[in-house]
Amino acid sequence: MQPTPTPVFSPSVAQRFWPKVDKTDTCWLWTAHKGGGGYGRFKVEGRMVPAHRVAYELASGVIPDGFELDHLCRVRHCVNPAHLEPVTGRENTLRGQSPSAQHAIKTHCANGHPFNSSNTYLRPTGGRACRACRRAAVYAYKARKIASRALPRPAVS
Structure with a gap:
């Protein structure tokens, strides 16, 4: 049995957040505002934050310090916590398709x-x-x- 995640946000945040998600067979797609890079954006306590971070913290608890979330499915507006993994910035870059990642595998x-x-x-x-x-x-x-x-x-x- 998995431990219950420690609440990071108030219940009202969850009530506003989840209706903006379209749960498909695979990805949970963010349907509200998206930033320039295609990542979902959500307003919490007066500031815009990445929607996938909110989804992860609602479902799994706090993201460890020094870690960022890697989209395992490679869909930037996916907020499915099962598709998000906390990794170091270096690991996230090397898993991606950036020039740095492409050169690193040579x-x-x-x-x-x-x-x-x-x-x-x-x-x-x-x-x-x-x-x-x-x-x-x-x-x-x-x-x-x-x-x-x-x-x-x-x-x-």
Whole structure:
């Protein structure tokens, strides 16, 4: 038996919230206001908050500090608590479809070199680069610089 969640919101919040939800066979779709990113928005105590957070807290209790909710179904306006999982911001980003997530799953660079501990340079900005490709780029740059110095300069009249 699951423990009863500690009430986070007053009963009046739940009475206003649930009528704005269309419970389909899979997702529970938010039918009221949606923000620019497609996430549902709901007014609580004078401020707009993400609807999926309200749904989760009504059903499951407080979201742990340092965690955000990941939509397992990938439907941004879904408020089904069974489709929401508290995860760290990093985990949520890596589970998504963002460029950061796409690059994180790569195991080899564009030229086929493996991203492993001996061949991966971690940039100060948090990105990564292939040491073999970087070495080749530096070598090519130096070769161009040397070649440009060897060219005869036009005579100045």
